Amino acid sequence: xxxxxxxxxxxxxxxxxKPCGECISHTGPIYETNICSRCNSLVACADINFxxxxxxxxxxxxxxxxxxxxxxxLLAFDVEPLQGEYYIKHExxxxxxxxxQKNLFNLTPFEKRQIRxxxxxxxxxxxxxxxxxxxxxxxxxxxxxxxxxxxxLKRIREKVLELFEKTExxxxxxxxxxxxxxxxxxxxxxxxxxxxxxxxxxxxxxxTTGLDVSVKARILDLxxxxxxxxxxxxxxxxxxxxxxxxxxxxxxxxxxxxxxxxGLTDQILEDPQHPYTQLLVNSQL
Amino acid sequence: xxxxxNLSKIFYIKINGSKEVVGCQDINFKVNKGEFLSILGPSGxxxxxxxxxxxxxxxPTSGDIYYESLxxxxxxxxxxxxxxxxxxxxxxxxYVSQFLRVIPRVTAIxxxxxxxxxKNGISYKEARDIAEELLxxxxxxxxxxxxxxxxxxxxxxxxxNIARGVIWKPRVLLLDEPTASLDIExxxxxxxxxxxxxxxxxxxxxxxxxxxxxxxxxxxxxxxSGRSI
Numbered sequence: 001x002x003x004x005x006x007x008x009x010x011x012x013x014x015x016x017x018k019p020c021g022e023c024i025s026h027t028g029p030i031y032e033t034n035i036c037s038r039c040n041s042l043v044a045c046a047d048i049n050f051x052x053x054x055x056x057x058x059x060x061x062x063x064x065x066x067x068x069x070x071x072x073x074l075l076a077f078d079v080e081p082l083q084g085e086y087y088i089k090h091e092x093x094x095x096x097x098x099x100x101q102k103n104l105f106n107l108t109p110f111e112k113r114q115i116r117x118x119x120x121x122x123x124x125x126x127x128x129x130x131x132x133x134x135x136x137x138x139x140x141x142x143x144x145x146x147x148x149x150x151x152x153l154k155r156i157r158e159k160v161l162e163l164f165e166k167t168e169x170x171x172x173x174x175x176x177x178x179x180x181x182x183x184x185x186x187x188x189x190x191x192x193x194x195x196x197x198x199x200x201x202x203x204x205x206x207x208t209t210g211l212d213v214s215v216k217a218r219i220l221d222l223x224x225x226x227x228x229x230x231x232x233x234x235x236x237x238x239x240x241x242x243x244x245x246x247x248x249x250x251x252x253x254x255x256x257x258x259x260x261x262x263g264l265t266d267q268i269l270e271d272p273q274h275p276y277t278q279l280l281v282n283s284q285l
Numbered sequence: 286x287x288x289x290x291n292l293s294k295i296f297y298i299k300i301n302g303s304k305e306v307v308g309c310q311d312i313n314f315k316v317n318k319g320e321f322l323s324i325l326g327p328s329g330x331x332x333x334x335x336x337x338x339x340x341x342x343x344x345p346t347s348g349d350i351y352y353e354s355l356x357x358x359x360x361x362x363x364x365x366x367x368x369x370x371x372x373x374x375x376x377x378x379x380y381v382s383q384f385l386r387v388i389p390r391v392t393a394i395x396x397x398x399x400x401x402x403x404k405n406g407i408s409y410k411e412a413r414d415i416a417e418e419l420l421x422x423x424x425x426x427x428x429x430x431x432x433x434x435x436x437x438x439x440x441x442x443x444x445x446n447i448a449r450g451v452i453w454k455p456r457v458l459l460l461d462e463p464t465a466s467l468d469i470e471x472x473x474x475x476x477x478x479x480x481x482x483x484x485x486x487x488x489x490x491x492x493x494x495x496x497x498x499x500x501x502x503x504x505x506x507x508x509x510s511g512r513s514i
Binding site: 003053217221246249250262263264266267270271275278279282285 | 296297298300321337341342343344367368370371388389390
């Protein structure tokens with residue numbers, strides 16, 4: 001029984017533009033906008049709080065512009081928040097930062113890079129965000145291993161081959177660049193890269209959006225099997241409720257930068273409380 | 286073991302204006318450890334709603350659901366955190382829905398194996414042996430074990446669903462019309478399985494349509510009549 005979260009987020013806020021101090025109190029679902037009427041800043045997300053537990057799969061749903069991807073970008077250190085606290089409890093964090101709880105947003109760029117490399121794996125909707133499209137697929141994965149300090153070339157090659165196998169990529173294409181790969185295969189390379197240093201936490205941002213149904217199904221199977229084998233904790237961002245239903249334990253619903261509802265996934269889908277969630281659930285074909 | 290006090294569920298639907306739908310109203314009952322309670326009543330009277338409130342797929346509007354948990358001691362399911370409910374679902378409280386919710390590309394045997402692996406952490410091989418024996422008892426032909434249940438008949442699907450519910454011997458088992466799509470012979474097998482489970486200490490709350498069957502298997506019967514509103 002895991003009663004302590006592996007990841008905690010408190011009061012996470014991101015505003016694009018120069019905030020005037022009234023932005024948060026003048027935006028959100030109640031005002032039906034995420035643009036501050038006083039200063040025109042865009043409140044991408046505000047006052048976001050949640051926990052992720054060991055082995056758990058947490059879904060974040062919401063339509064385009066709800067701020068769900070912003071949350072992931074913040075947690076992956078791709079953008080910086082206006083304010084917020086972010087904690088991960090894991091032995092790998094202790095190896096990097098020593099003992100004691102530290103707000104990960106306050107770390108040095110070097111420490112953040114180490115955490116991105118060792119503790120967090122991320123798979124983006126668009127493969128070009130996670131991969132160098134003109135460098136060999138094997139090279140893309142090897143890069144992460146090199147950053148982690150692996151220097152033995154034979155060992156690196158072995159590890160890359162192992163990751164290819166795990167993610168069901170054809171080994172004979174290891175030296176080809178991802179630009180030559182199909183969309184589904186590009187996502188597999190991203191997943192292999194994300195898993196290269198066995199991170200305890202994985203972020204998946206709309207990873208199957210834009211893929212054919214059969215390809216999507218196989219990517220979901222892969223994620224499910226990997227989760228079963230490695231039991232890492234996952235945050236999966238998607239607008240697709242069928243993915244949320246099949247994969248997640250709990251779900252957070254976002255609208256216009258705010259969390260409007262959070263609960264057990266079956267409860268969110270069968271007994272949604274917020275009008276927006278009710279609309280979302282009833283929009284399913 | 287389980288005590289439901291003044292449980293009501295009202296759905297507030299806020300799309301295109303607001304609507305109220307009553308799920309169930311002022312439900313009271315108590316089940317002791319190892320007892321079998323059956324819920325009887327006409328369709329649409331809110332029987333399933335009660336089970337879904339106990340399993341927390343629905344958030345109760347008012348009332349309390351006291352449960353004596355092995356892990357946490359006495360708690361009110363109407364008030365506990367989502368994480369606590371997840372733990373109860375994995376370790377103590379099982380739920381068998383009216384229809385099998387098929388998970389795409391998961392075989393019948395793997396569906397049945399999942400809950401016991403979550404509870405006991407036993408190996409796949411051990412879990413598979415137990416699951417095969419159970420499916421064999423339920424007279425599911427062996428060639429279907431590794432097939433996808435989406436192609437199964439209604440009765441076969443329901444048997445897989447029941448196998449999934451009983452394999453891990455939960456402390457409390459909630460069953461929504463477990464025998465509705467089964468023939469007489471299969472019904473008998475399922476009832477035998479439930480009785481064995483009960484003898485081993487499982488507390489059972491089941492919805493039935495068949496009054497005769499209910500009175501045959503249960504220690505207590507809760508009758509729900511049409512709601513007044």
